Amino acid sequence: MKSQWKSIVSCVAVATAVTAIGAPGDRQGRGPIDLNEAETRAAEAFARVDTVADGMITLEEFIAAEPDTIAMNMRDGKRAQRHRRGPSGFARPARPGDRGEVDEEALAARRAKFEAHRAEREARHDEHRDTVFSIADADGSGDLSKSEYDALPEASRIASKQEMFARLDTNGDEFLTAEEFPPHLAKLRELDTNGDGMVTRDEMPRRRPRG
Numbered sequence: 001m002k003s004q005w006k007s008i009v010s011c012v013a014v015a016t017a018v019t020a021i022g023a024p025g026d027r028q029g030r031g032p033i034d035l036n037e038a039e040t041r042a043a044e045a046f047a048r049v050d051t052v053a054d055g056m057i058t059l060e061e062f063i064a065a066e067p068d069t070i071a072m073n074m075r076d077g078k079r080a081q082r083h084r085r086g087p088s089g090f091a092r093p094a095r096p097g098d099r100g101e102v103d104e105e106a107l108a109a110r111r112a113k114f115e116a117h118r119a120e121r122e123a124r125h126d127e128h129r130d131t132v133f134s135i136a137d138a139d140g141s142g143d144l145s146k147s148e149y150d151a152l153p154e155a156s157r158i159a160s161k162q163e164m165f166a167r168l169d170t171n172g173d174e175f176l177t178a179e180e181f182p183p184h185l186a187k188l189r190e191l192d193t194n195g196d197g198m199v200t201r202d203e204m205p206r207r208r209p210r211g
Contacts, residue, residue, distance in 0.1 A: 057176035
């Protein structure tokens, strides 16, 4: 019975995540990126989440924050990370000079990295599913009542934010500081190689064509 509910939880989690992606007002996809403007937007985002204005974001404040504030800034961080590491999220191994030559060692290493990444992703998915079920199962019975089932979307939202908070809380003190949220500023600064306060297209690593 519990495994059946977990399958339902997984579907709800995916649907909830998709609705959070299309946050409006995201301008950082169109270069050049003004770092001063990015810092201003980051400070405004932090202030919106830090409702008691004490310079720290608690898990409760993070969960209560508007979805657009979280989604937009998480996408900014992922975009900067992709520019640094390549579109796949992994640094591409050096390709052999001759297209007919196959570097078996590099190929095996790349496959091993892919398999490790997939296993990690599946483990996170299973953990998320269990967390959603636990949150929804308010009475701890191991089954979901009608009212608990109806609460699955909210349970999925809370679980996603808990997981996101844990990833951002790099020092594990259960608070987010301005250095930890939003997470993209440090990555953007790394891309500004000439230090002029702007990240241009030329400073963003070019994607290599597939094939």
